[in-house]
Amino acid sequence: MPLTKRRRAMLLATGVMLPLPVLAGCSSDDDGPPPPAAWDIASAPRTATSGTGTLRWALDTAPTTLNAFQKTADTGTQRIAGAVLPSLYTLDARGRPQRNGDYLTAADVTSSDPKQVVVYKLNPKAVWSDGRPIGAEDFQAQWRALRGTDEAYGTARNAGYDRIAKIEPGDKEHEVKVTFAKPYTDWRSLFTPLYPKSVMGNPAVFTAPATKGLAVGAGPFMVREVSDGSVTLVRNPRWWGDRARLSRLVFRAVPAEKRDEALIAGQLDLAEVDRATARRIRATAPDKQAAGTGQGSSAPGKAGAPEPSTGGREAPGAEGGATGDTDKNRSQTRALSRFTLRKALDSAYTQLALNGTKGPLADERVRRAVARAIDRKALAKLVLKPMGLPSEPLGNHLLMAGQPGYKDHSGALGDPDTNAAQSLLADAGWRAGDANRQKALDGKTDDRGRRHSAPTATATDPATSGATDPATGTDAATDPATDSASGTASQSASGTASATNTERPSGAAPRPVTPGGPDGSARRPSYGRRDGRWCCASSSPTTGPPPR
Structure with missing residues (x-):
């Protein structure tokens, strides 16, 4: 089955560092x-x-959809899709994309000026399980469904598809020509998995539950049965590549x-x-x-x-x-x-993404304060070192550690330092009192002519971030392609709980980073109304995770 950077964590996923199966x-x-x-x-x-x-493979839960691009898609969805649908590119052991010869005889950027153009040359043997050749109409349907212009499609991501200007048949038979409105260097990640036009061309089919099955595929396996708690795959009799060595794959929810x-x-x-x-x-x-x-x-x-x-x-x-x-x-x-x-280590990660387009996080100083308040290395060490795996957090948004070209760019954030974080917040106009913290400029116009509304940021101390106990090994990770990192994205490292925003009333003040108690524990803030504003006060020391 193919591996992709964008799929959700496969196996036991941990946080912002390379996850662990x-x-x-x-x-x-x-x-x-x-x-x-x-x-x-x-x-x-x-x-x-x-x-x-027959190989019987455990899943956490039975998949609710067989569409890997739906918002409800999970690891089980991805595994099934990898066995029954085209993967134009796969990743080798070093994370390098490799053209899949079962589907492509070639794929090249044929022009970059004035527009980037990629021509896919399809394997003439590649057909859907209903006998129809894989062609440009399938590429077109997937692009239209995933480009983000039709709300009827509950798509989880549109990265790359939103940069395509048009798709058309190529100059020769079995060619597909994709023209981009804006350059997209990660074009090899697109159209994997590739769904038939019968799925992508109809929102009702696109969003159909897993129990409806997948009538048409083009992989070494095909979906035979979907029942409560299990999905059974069998060999695809129309498969043109090397015959699958297993006769059946049974995914069971255990x-x-x-x-x-x-x-x-x-x-x-x-x-x-x-x-x-x-x-x-x-x-x-x-x-x-x-x-x-x-x-x-x-x-x-x-x-x-x-x-x-x-x-x-x-x-x-x-x-x-x-x-x-x-x-x-x-x-x-x-x-x-x-x-x-x-x-x-898995090819996925979790990050704390900060939306810098509006609100308090539009101020770069606030975003940097959040980043400086999180000790990513400590969290990575907590989760990965006991398992004997490399415990460095990920320092690159595009490449995973071990991939060619990987460089750690996280140094731009600075080392974790809660005092520096508090100084940055103070410089941004956030005032700290003895028992509470509130925005000094709340409701007022600052010297740049901007009005400050109540904040929604979170500055999390690793001692209260709710990192997973390494003894449990129950972790979670999200698809980086679905993270809305409009501003400076600060990655967090944890298991079940990465440092994430805590649910609280709209307009609540940011969680302050308070000094630890005399026993080394952290102080958890509590929230309440004060003079018509949401504010928070440091409560008694606690070593548990923050309330959610």
């Missing part, structure tokens, strides 16, 4: 050391696989807390697991589960680093636990020894 799959008979990770892939030649069988039981019972072959289950698997055969440094990764880190201390308590199911193993636990532990644990 943790995989458990059936082990092979090869007792040799697993390949090094940050891309810990059990590669094997096609001829070494059986060529038959909650994270039940996956170890499902694996042990033989109900799953592949599943993302939380850290507790990963620890149990690793405990069964630590030598087998060990790994080295990340292949292809420019960041340092050992994938086989030791787990953090459990405070003298054995992980559930581990041999020699303080309370003794029951027969059931011993049986489960033996069953888990059949599995191999693999882990890698």
Whole structure:
């Protein structure tokens, strides 16, 4: 299946740093050391696989849509789309886009002046599962649906499609000519996945629920059945490429807390697991589960680093636990020894995007204050280091660490410094009192002739950012293409909770960054009315996450 920078986090996603998947799959008979990770892939030649069988793959939830461009699309949607629809480009292990020869014989920028023009040369064998050749009309329908001009399409993103001026058949057969109104260097990311015009040409079909299935595809697999909790794919009889080695793919919704039981019972072959289950698997055969440094990764880190201390308590199911193993636990532990644990960084990330087009965040000083108040490195270290993976936060909006050309540009934000953040806010006209903070210029005109309205920004201290406990491994990430970063985007690092805006009444003042208590804890602000304005006061010290 193809990987794309823009899809939501695959596997166990963490925050602004490169997210972390943790995989458990059936082990092979090869007792040799697993390949090094940050891309810990059990590669094997096609001829070494059986060529038959069913792979049962766990999902967090059953997908509500099979359209990867809908707002409700999730990881399951992306995985299914990657198996049943055209991917014109895929990413290799270093994150470099590679033309997919099953669909394209060539794709080139043929002109850049006065307009950028890209000509796609389609594989003459490429047809939809109904027998119709893939052609320009499919490209046109997808562009019109995703360019953002028709509200009937609940599209999640339009990046790139909104820069296209027109699409037409090329000068030769099987050619598609795309002319851009504005240059777009990431054109290879477009039209992946590519949907048939029967889906993209009709808003009702575009927004149809997953239970309606996907009648037409053009991948090695096709959708056979969609039921409550599962989606079944079978081989596409019209597929022109190398025949799929698996006969069926079954995606099942299995909650994270039940996956170890499902694996042990033989109900799953592949599943993302939380850290507790990963620890149990690793405990069964630590030598087998060990790994080295990340292949292809420019960041340092050992994938086989030791787990953090459990405070003298054995992980559930581990041999020699303080309370003794029951027969059931011993049986489960033996069953888990059949599995191999693999882990890698994902090609997605989460960021805190600051909309600098209006309101308090239109002031660059306020945006910089928010950025200086967040210790991204501490959050990345909290989540990734215990897993033995590179724990540097991402410093580039276009490339992932390890991709050719990657450079860390985050230094422009400055190091985290809450005192500097408070100084920036003060310089922007935000006054701090002993027990409350409010906008000094609220409702007044400043020296630049602008009126200040009540703020909606959030300045978050990492101590109160609600970062995921690394012991749980339950994380989330968002599609960077859906983030509305109109101003200076400050990336945050966390698991379930990146540093995000807390819901509160419209016009509420920004969450202040208050000094920690004598025990090192952070002070959480509370909100209330004061003189007709929303203001906040520092409450008692707390070490928990801020209210949501």
